[in-house]
Amino acid sequence: MMSSIIPKSKAKGTDICAFNNYYYIIRSDLGRYMQTSDLNKGSDISIFSLHPACQNGDHYIGGDSYFHIIKGDSCRRVTNLSTDKDAIDFSLHHKCRGGDHYFASVGYFYIIFQEKGTYIKTTSMYENSDPREHSLDPDFKNGLYYWGPPHCKQTSDCFNFLKPDISVSENAEFCTGPDLSKNKHTAVDSVHPNVFNFLIGGLSVNKGPGTGMWEKIKRCFLCHYCITNKELLQN
Template identity: 60%
Template sequence: MNGIIPRSKAKGTDICGANGYYYIIRSDLGCYMQIRSIDRGSEISIWSLHPACQNGDHYIGSRDGYINIIKGNSYRRVKNLTTDIGAEVHSLPPNCRGGDHYVLNIEYFYIIFQEKGTYRRTENMNEDSDGVEYNVDPDCRNGLYYWGNSHNSFFLKPVSEWGYEFSGIDFRNDKRTGVYSVHPDVLNFLPGGLAVTKGPAFGIWENIKTITNDSNTPVTWQTKINKKVGYNKEKMSQITHNWKISSSVTAESGDLAKLITKAQFSFSAEYGGSHVRTDNESWNEATEEEEQLTFELKPNESVYLWQYKLGLGHEPVLFCRDSKITDDPNPPTEVPLPLKQS
């Protein structure tokens, strides 16, 4: 289980730097995180992502404070990802197209081609001025995300025994510089990150009641059962406690922790998800619901009442509406939720 989904497999997700901050874009959530330090988790705020700025192939900062959004063979320059202010659209020169990652630091844009093991350095993506290609240091080729700021370039390394870390890249001298841990608040916002901080998703049938007819005659049984339905809002809201969330995000998206959790369940098991859709489940705060049941029991027969729930790590998170009555003491094996379409 890898946890964090690479940028290449998460359309509209990326990390870039501009104006003294880093920006983590989640188009699937319709918002982005602005943060001063990825290792310290300082000055975190969440802002809505303008529709015109969503679903980019790549997001790159610039020296003049603009953010560049690449889609196909062109890119959009904006001053603000929430308002789309100052938007301009330019074509990418042929040599600057098709990169796996794009990085900016104070001097150049760097376009990384991971399969080739090379990068292209250019002063201007619009003109490909002074464009040259070099080999990427082997230690820097397998990053999940690449980003830069005015002075440095970085990449997020695949998970190791030390968890998720990122390193600096010195393109000029072709080497890796420094290693830093990713702050848990950043992990929680990245796709797949809840599997790292909370544990991978699980789905189980829980036995909520067992009824047995101990007599030698058939009986008609009437009973009321109480089951919890909804999601563990109090527990999951803890992931956003350190975030300053813009009112535009809550107005458009509602409970952000809910959206992040719902997305985590939809991811494949490779990235700590259950690969299921939960749109039709109740995502209100969990409450007890009462249900009246009537059924026939044969002599010395037992029936078992089951409810399906999803969780992360060891914590139940979503108590589903689906329930089942069986005569088998072993839990059902089928998953009652629809699979997420890839």
């Protein structure tokens, strides 16, 4: 059987988002998250503990000032995922509930409804102020993860998504584009293996079929992000 990455829809508490100058990969099942300044180069990788109150979210959204963690119809806003600092909880506006993917970019929140092929663009998820609904380009409909690039300077949409159908025969890739409604001026980059391995299923894609087990260690001798993995091959 060919290995593949586990989509966010089947991996609760897992997500990709961006905050200030960094990208973040959230792994609630490990109680950890990865920080990197470049998904393609795997630069400046660090691993941090994920505060219990910040674990098991349905969606994680970054931005310039806050992380937003959606659980059901509620959202928790924090400034630090390790300490749960400055935590505030609020209810989502009814039009902002039930999305398949959430991300923030250029002062807006984006909520993607994959089956409907639409997305909502709003400046507030609890007031649903200035809501705008748009059609989602069919080529962007089936992303495994969506997130807004850090410090995007576009005046319109600016987004990333992890391409679907990743297998051992392909390189893991993510797309960057200026408009979710049109497949126009879209760039494609590969994901660095050290970053991709941190996603659920990433080890199996890069190392071959098997069960990946992450083990925390106090000192790191084999890798530069303070954890190592062991492949337990299935008999």
